[in-house]
Amino acid sequence: MKRQRLDCDVLVVGSGPGGATTACLLAEAGHDVLLVEEGRNLSLDSAVPYSLDEIDQKYRNGGLTPSFGKTNVTYIEGRCVGGGSEINAALCHPPMPETLEQWKVIYQIDEFGEKALAPYLEDVFRDLTVSFLPYELGPASRKIKEGADAMGWKSEEVARFWHYPEKCDSHEKGSRQSMTATMVPRALAAGCRLRSRTRVRRLGLKGHRAVFADAVSRGPDGTRQALRIHFEQVFVCGGPIQTPTILRRSGLKGKVGKGLTMHPMLRMPVRFDEEVNDPSYGVPVQQVVEFKPQLTLGCSNASLPHLVMWLGGQVQDRERKLAEWRKMALFYVLVMGTRRGFVRSLPGTEEAFAYYPINDEDLALLVEGLYRLGKMLFAVGAKEIFSPVAGAASITDERDLGILRTGLPQGKMSISTIHLFATCPMGGDPRRAVVDSFGKMLDMDNIWINDASILPAGTGVNPQATLMAVARRNVARWLAARGSR
Amino acid sequence: MKSPKHRKRHFPGLDAAVSSLVETMVAEAQGADDVMDPEALDRTRATMHRRLQMMPRFLGIPMIGATLVFDWGGVLASGLPFHRQSAAQRRKQLETWRKSSIGFLVNFVDFYEKMAKFTYFYELHERKEQRDEEVSG
Numbered sequence: 373m374k375r376q377r378l379d380c381d382v383l384v385v386g387s388g389p390g391g392a393t394t395a396c397l398l399a400e401a402g403h404d405v406l407l408v409e410e411g412r413n414l415s416l417d418s419a420v421p422y423s424l425d426e427i428d429q430k431y432r433n434g435g436l437t438p439s440f441g442k443t444n445v446t447y448i449e450g451r452c453v454g455g456g457s458e459i460n461a462a463l464c465h466p467p468m469p470e471t472l473e474q475w476k477v478i479y480q481i482d483e484f485g486e487k488a489l490a491p492y493l494e495d496v497f498r499d500l501t502v503s504f505l506p507y508e509l510g511p512a513s514r515k516i517k518e519g520a521d522a523m524g525w526k527s528e529e530v531a532r533f534w535h536y537p538e539k540c541d542s543h544e545k546g547s548r549q550s551m552t553a554t555m556v557p558r559a560l561a562a563g564c565r566l567r568s569r570t571r572v573r574r575l576g577l578k579g580h581r582a583v584f585a586d587a588v589s590r591g592p593d594g595t596r597q598a599l600r601i602h603f604e605q606v607f608v609c610g611g612p613i614q615t616p617t618i619l620r621r622s623g624l625k626g627k628v629g630k631g632l633t634m635h636p637m638l639r640m641p642v643r644f645d646e647e648v649n650d651p652s653y654g655v656p657v658q659q660v661v662e663f664k665p666q667l668t669l670g671c672s673n674a675s676l677p678h679l680v681m682w683l684g685g686q687v688q689d690r691e692r693k694l695a696e697w698r699k700m701a702l703f704y705v706l707v708m709g710t711r712r713g714f715v716r717s718l719p720g721t722e723e724a725f726a727y728y729p730i731n732d733e734d735l736a737l738l739v740e741g742l743y744r745l746g747k748m749l750f751a752v753g754a755k756e757i758f759s760p761v762a763g764a765a766s767i768t769d770e771r772d773l774g775i776l777r778t779g780l781p782q783g784k785m786s787i788s789t790i791h792l793f794a795t796c797p798m799g800g801d802p803r804r805a806v807v808d809s810f811g812k813m814l815d816m817d818n819i820w821i822n823d824a825s826i827l828p829a830g831t832g833v834n835p836q837a838t839l840m841a842v843a844r845r846n847v848a849r850w851l852a853a854r855g856s857r
Numbered sequence: 858m859k860s861p862k863h864r865k866r867h868f869p870g871l872d873a874a875v876s877s878l879v880e881t882m883v884a885e886a887q888g889a890d891d892v893m894d895p896e897a898l899d900r901t902r903a904t905m906h907r908r909l910q911m912m913p914r915f916l917g918i919p920m921i922g923a924t925l926v927f928d929w930g931g932v933l934a935s936g937l938p939f940h941r942q943s944a945a946q947r948r949k950q951l952e953t954w955r956k957s958s959i960g961f962l963v964n965f966v967d968f969y970e971k972m973a974k975f976t977y978f979y980e981l982h983e984r985k986e987q988r989d990e991e992v993s994g
């Protein structure tokens with residue numbers, strides 16, 4: 373394969389919320405930026421959201437990659453221009469001030485905290501038209517709100533990265549403000565070059581500098597082209613699993629990949645007597661925030677195929693239940709994982725291998741979350757709760773909810789996650805940090821990391837807003853150091 | 858330019874094993890009197906094959922291996938590989954794996970179950986709705 377050469381001042385690897393933000397701001401400041409993305413460059417409407425086509429087009433490994441441990445946790449990563457922002461629920465939760473203050477102290481992050489991040493968050497909210505629903509809450513969200521009220525718990529509507537036109541009465545009339553709708557077109561308008569279907573395999577190092585990236589570009593017909601990209605500075609933004617994999621393949625090991633943490637999550641279908649599942653309202657937006665950041669209760673999108681999938685094998689009279697699928701919704705419990713795992717690049721395959729040792733406390737909290745969710749939903753008329761354990765009987769009487777606390781066999785629960793963090797944590801503590809307080813890789817002169825892998829721990833809330841604000845802050849510092857704004 | 862290099866893996870017996878697993882899972886999820894939709898079933902089989910190919914190698918190869926072991930493991934229990942068993946025998950073999958104390962076996966069944974059901978019902982309902990919309994619109 374004859375290798376092609378490309379040159380740029382700044383190479384940005386990965387076009388998710390971290391990479392797209394980085395590329396956009398650098399290009400707008402007049403830098404010569406090349407943005408390289410492994411996945412395809414697709415429009416938002418190239419596939420129906422949450423469809424099989426979308427999974428094929430935009431998810432890595434068909435959306436099914438397990439991290440290994442005592443109990444495996446399946447994680448999902450986007451792989452397309454825009455990364456996770458193209459497939460996620462677009463829920464925008466600002467970081468909790470106490471989390472930021474804790475990070476500042478524990479991880480010794482300079483110029484950090486609620487106040488320091490506030491202007492960057494404001495920019496994110498403006499650029500991605502973060503909005504609350506312009507119409508009333510949908511029925512599943514209302515169940516959460518009323519249930520939380522009945523229990524005396526605090527719940528709130530989470531805003532979304534979503535643009536709603538005036539007089540909007542349905543979710544379909546609004547539009548997702550993902551990276552392909554916002555930061556990527558802005559980056560391109562400012563002169564950034566984009567190479568999709570191009571996977572960076574490794575960085576070439578010379579002393580304390582990275583001098584080139586070896587990449588492989590794939591044509592639509594599967595033809596492959598080797599590339600060597602020469603640059604002055606590189607921002608690695610492949611996401612919390614791929615970023616450490618690229619770095620480790622490049623020979624940068626040490627603490628890289630070691631701090632992996634996540635928000636493990638369990639889903640639970642629940643049936644009511646009335647219709648609670650109305651897709652015209654979009655993703656349910658209400659969350660119980662009473663127990664945040666450790667524990668969040670909410671509801672996800674649930675089409676008929678999703679419900680069938682999560683109903684597992686335990687449903688006895690499926691015909692009746694499936695005929696009534698609009699009366700069912702898919703609720704979830706999400707916890708802030710307390711353990712640390714790692715990510716490695718598997719020799720020979722160039723694939724990422726993730727290990728996350730979920731522990732008994734995390735599992736106990738997940739199960740406790742299910743119990744509380746059950747209590748809350750029975751309080752607002754739930755008729756049947758389907759255990760997340762394949763083969764377990766459903767619960768139709770509130771008094772039987774205790775089984776969720778005591779009787780769930782660990783290895784048999786389908787635990788998944790969509791929020792991953794901390795494989796290249798930032799900060800001033802050299803025992804933990806991979807990058808400094810502003811994303812520059814320690815001991816390297818020109819490698820920067822600017823995605824969710826630098827967040828030093830789980831956010832306890834939907835993380836995209838936090839990571840985009842941090843990414844903006846780091847780019848601002850980078851530009852200031854070079855005399856540009 | 859190098860010509861396309863596919864990482865497709867071909868394993869004898871895999872088609873039969875995957876197809877029979879898919880059929881059994883879909884039958885479980887349907888009502889007793891429901892007739893399977895052959896087109897949706899075909900698409901589900903094809904999608905399952907694609908999923909196995911899309912998995913990272915460290916997972917895809919063990920999953921393919923486990924699928925073949927599952928299929929031929931039926932010989933020990935009932936004298937026939939899973940794909941040649943009766944519906945009742947298949948259900949029994951699935952239950953044995955589902956209830957196993959070995960996490961991998963449970964995860965294996967869980968994977969096929971979730972994917973087959975999701976895909977089949979997706980093909981049956983959502984895809985049909987999309988096609989109807991295209992025709993009418």
Ligand SMILES: Cc1cc2nc3c(=O)[nH]c(=O)nc-3n(C[C@H](O)[C@H](O)[C@H](O)COP(=O)(O)OP(=O)(O)OC[C@H]3O[C@@H](n4cnc5c(N)ncnc54)[C@H](O)[C@@H]3O)c2cc1C
Nearest residue numbers: 386388390410455456460462463572610611823824835836
């Ligand atoms: C299903 C789902 C729902 C979610 N819902 C929400 C939500 O509602 N709200 C919220 O705040 N967060 C949500 N998240 C999480 C959020 O999407 C992620 O935290 C965010 O996308 C992480 O951004 P990132 O830039 O770190 O990485 P990513 O979004 O993962 O982007 C990394 C990009 O880099 C590319 N890449 C990787 N390796 C290479 C390589 N070697 N060469 C070239 N390119 C490469 C990838 O293909 C990818 O496009 C959700 C995530 C998922 C998966």
